[in-house]
Amino acid sequence: MSREKLSGAELNRRDFLRSGAAVATATLAPGVTLMAFGGSEAEAAADAGKRWGLLIDVGKCAPDCDACVSACADENGWKGQGNPETDAQWIRKVTLKNKATGHEASMPVMCQHCEQPPCVDVCPTGASFKREDGIVLVDKHICIGCRYCMMACPFKARSFVHEPVVNQKTHAPRGQGTVESCTLCVHRVDAGGVPACVEACAATGNGAIIFGDLRDPESEISKRLAEYPSVALRPDLDLNPGVRYAEL
Amino acid sequence: MERTIYRELKPTPQLWFVAFGLVVVVVAALASVIHVEHRGHIATGMTNQIVWGLPHVFAIFLIVAASGALNVASMASVFDKTQYKPLSRLSGLLAMALLVGGLAVLVLDLGRPDRLIVAMTTYNFSSIFAWNIFLYTGFLAIVAIYLFAQMSRGVTSEVVKRVGLVAFLWRLALTTGTGSIFGWLVARPGYDAAIMAPLFIAMSFSFGLAVFILVLVALFRLSERPLSDQLLYSFGRLLAIFAAVVLYFSAVRHLTNLYAAEHAGFEAFILAEGGFQTVLFWGGQVLLGGVVPIAMIFHPTFGKTRQAVLLASVLIILGGFAHIYQIVIGGQAYPMPLFPGYEVSSGFGDGAVAQYSPRWPELVLGLGGVAIALIATGLGAKVLRILPTNLSDANMERQGGNG
Numbered sequence: 244m245s246r247e248k249l250s251g252a253e254l255n256r257r258d259f260l261r262s263g264a265a266v267a268t269a270t271l272a273p274g275v276t277l278m279a280f281g282g283s284e285a286e287a288a289a290d291a292g293k294r295w296g297l298l299i300d301v302g303k304c305a306p307d308c309d310a311c312v313s314a315c316a317d318e319n320g321w322k323g324q325g326n327p328e329t330d331a332q333w334i335r336k337v338t339l340k341n342k343a344t345g346h347e348a349s350m351p352v353m354c355q356h357c358e359q360p361p362c363v364d365v366c367p368t369g370a371s372f373k374r375e376d377g378i379v380l381v382d383k384h385i386c387i388g389c390r391y392c393m394m395a396c397p398f399k400a401r402s403f404v405h406e407p408v409v410n411q412k413t414h415a416p417r418g419q420g421t422v423e424s425c426t427l428c429v430h431r432v433d434a435g436g437v438p439a440c441v442e443a444c445a446a447t448g449n450g451a452i453i454f455g456d457l458r459d460p461e462s463e464i465s466k467r468l469a470e471y472p473s474v475a476l477r478p479d480l481d482l483n484p485g486v487r488y489a490e491l
Numbered sequence: 492m493e494r495t496i497y498r499e500l501k502p503t504p505q506l507w508f509v510a511f512g513l514v515v516v517v518v519a520a521l522a523s524v525i526h527v528e529h530r531g532h533i534a535t536g537m538t539n540q541i542v543w544g545l546p547h548v549f550a551i552f553l554i555v556a557a558s559g560a561l562n563v564a565s566m567a568s569v570f571d572k573t574q575y576k577p578l579s580r581l582s583g584l585l586a587m588a589l590l591v592g593g594l595a596v597l598v599l600d601l602g603r604p605d606r607l608i609v610a611m612t613t614y615n616f617s618s619i620f621a622w623n624i625f626l627y628t629g630f631l632a633i634v635a636i637y638l639f640a641q642m643s644r645g646v647t648s649e650v651v652k653r654v655g656l657v658a659f660l661w662r663l664a665l666t667t668g669t670g671s672i673f674g675w676l677v678a679r680p681g682y683d684a685a686i687m688a689p690l691f692i693a694m695s696f697s698f699g700l701a702v703f704i705l706v707l708v709a710l711f712r713l714s715e716r717p718l719s720d721q722l723l724y725s726f727g728r729l730l731a732i733f734a735a736v737v738l739y740f741s742a743v744r745h746l747t748n749l750y751a752a753e754h755a756g757f758e759a760f761i762l763a764e765g766g767f768q769t770v771l772f773w774g775g776q777v778l779l780g781g782v783v784p785i786a787m788i789f790h791p792t793f794g795k796t797r798q799a800v801l802l803a804s805v806l807i808i809l810g811g812f813a814h815i816y817q818i819v820i821g822g823q824a825y826p827m828p829l830f831p832g833y834e835v836s837s838g839f840g841d842g843a844v845a846q847y848s849p850r851w852p853e854l855v856l857g858l859g860g861v862a863i864a865l866i867a868t869g870l871g872a873k874v875l876r877i878l879p880t881n882l883s884d885a886n887m888e889r890q891g892g893n894g
Contacts, residue, residue, distance in 0.1 A: 327838050327839055327840070328538040328539060328540060328840070329532075329533055329538050329539060330539075331539075332539065332839050335837055335838065335839045335841075336838070337829065337835055337836070337837040337841050338835070338836045338837065339829075339830055339833040339834070339835055340833060340834040340835075340836075341832070341833055341834075342832060342833060342834055343832070352829070352837075352841075361676075361677060361678060363615075363617075364617045364618065365617075365619070365620065365675075365676075366615050366618055366620075367610060367614070367615060367618045367620035367621040368609055368610055368613040368614070368615060368621075369613055369614070369615035385606070385609050385613050386602070386603070387601050387603050387604075387607070387609055387610050388601045388602015388603045388606075389601055389602070389610075389620065390542040390543060390602070391618070391672075393539070393542040394542060394543065394679070394823070395676055395677075395678055397677070397678035397679075397827055397829075398827075399539070399540070399827065399829075399839065399841070401539075402539050403532065403539055403542060403602060404531070404602070405531045405532045405533040405538075405539075406530070406531040406533045407530075407531060418603075419531050419602070420528075420531065420532070420601070420602030420603045421602055421603060422602070476829055476830055477678070477828070477829070477830070477831075479831060480677055
């Protein structure tokens with residue numbers, strides 16, 4: 244039986260036991276989990292053999308399209324109040340203009356899920372953490388809202404929740420006074436799905452975002468990366484992000 | 492030779508009046524904290540671009556000044572400058588009080604100040620912030636022991652000297668940690684520089700001594716005790732030298748940046764095109780906080796007056812605020828290069844200088860931290876034998892303390 248055919252419950256249970264977190268975790272109600280003594284469900288579900296990533300084909304990204312942004316906001320419940328300075332922005336559309344040639348391109352920027360994430364290095368409590376499969380998350384239980392991770396992130400990918408939150412999704416808990424960012428739709432990925440932005444981009448017909456396992460040489464994303472040139476944002480920092488851009 | 496006699500502050504109407512004023516500021520600060528906690532940080536001027544604002548400027552100023560306020564004690568017990576010995580106790584007390592005031596602002600500005608216990612129990616040791624928690628609490632503990640050693644009858648001066656040495660080394664580590672909060676941020680062009688640590692140490696010497704001078708004069712005036720002019724002049728000369736060292740490190744920082752083409756944009760922003768930030772740099776930090784007070788202190792006639800020393804202290808504190816504001820806010824306002832070689836724009840301020848207008852809750856919280864530091868100092872001097880009764884010129888000479 245291949246990995247993919249395993250049911251989510253079996254996969255979770257095995258990984259869960261391996262993480263040692265089971266003894267300290269009790270599910271109180273669907274979507275509400277009490278965690279104690281370290282370890283978390285999110286961490287336990289991660290497979291160290293994988294590294295999830297995105298490849299964004301800038302050539303296919305339409306400048307006037309923001310389907311990925313809307314889909315992310317709907318999926319994770321972070322719709323703003325119309326104030327871009329303080330609203331959460333897990334993903335945003337950015338326009339790049341080549342200074343030498345004047346060539347313009349539009350592309351989405353979100354948490355780059357770095358292999359060496361500066362946000363994780365600077366977080367005093369360890370609330371910023373990287374799962375074994377490369378997804379960088381914020382543990383909302385121990386984030387104290389110091390915003391040092393936001394000072395450290397080179398991509399402005401993190402948002403501080405400035406106002407009381409309403410209409411939260413059970414799979415994407417948010418909290419006033421804590422920091423948040425793109426989770427790579429970890430709840431979907433752990434259930435075998437793809438992030439909402441990838442799905443939405445495909446639905447528009449643009450198909451500019453590919454999601455997959457960077458460690459699996461047979462995955463579509465790995466093949467495309469091997470075949471065509473691509474770049475990382477801020478390559479000078481050598482953070483080895485999990486998000487790559489092609490056709491820039 | 493008359494011994495130095497230390498006595499508690501006597502409760503005078505003026506003292507109570509000052510204390511009452513400070514308590515009002517603290518109550519206002521707590522009210523502003525509740526307001527921000529209730530409404531969220533939307534009630535402040537801070538945004539997702541300028542994530543650290545005025546509270547951090549106040550907190551960092553107080554924390555930096557705290558370690559510098561210990562200078563006087565260090566000079567007396569570590570470097571054997573015995574003329575400063577009668578003020579060692581005040582130096583230790585003020586250092587602790589300023590640190591507590593600064594930390595209060597930092598903690599009360601957290602998104603979740605109720606989770607302070609998490610910060611005290613859950614650590615990520617690759618974070619300089621986590622190390623700072625130990626550096627700060629350790630500083631309070633060591634300076635408390637230092638103060639106790641100074642005030643105990645049975646403790647020899649040799650022991651005081653050793654504890655003083657530990658405290659001195661610790662305060663160097665502490666300010667290194669504070670500077671490294673910025674120095675170790677690789678992403679932003681305004682930070683990411685090893686010189687931040689020594690620059691912050693120089694700033695601490697200067698700001699800490701300036702605050703010490705003003706608090707010293709205020710406490711002696713409130714308690715109507717005589718204070719030596721010669722002592723103040725010698726503090727003034729030291730202050731001018733420290734201020735010059737700050738200018739030196741700032742010059743090295745900016746010249747090094749100017750040499751690297753990749754930092755030219757940030758330097759142009761601070762030095763020439765940054766509007767308010769440029770005014771803060773040249774007008775606030777360099778001129779009012781550096782050149783003018785140094786010139787005043789070394790002026791052949793005016794330099795030999797109390798007014799010169801006091802005015803220089805005030806200017807160095809104001810210039811210090813301008814300096815820290817320009818580091819904290821200026822460093823965030825200048826856009827990060829998302830993709831080198833490209834012009835970036837978006838609906839989220841990419842590629843554009845971020846704007847920041849502080850709002851009153853931030854200012855009140857910051858002033859609350861200053862008030863907490865001053866109340867703690869006054870309270871310490873009220874209940875403990877911190878202040879010498881007589882530091883007149885005649886008495887200082889009688890003690891022959893020129894070390």
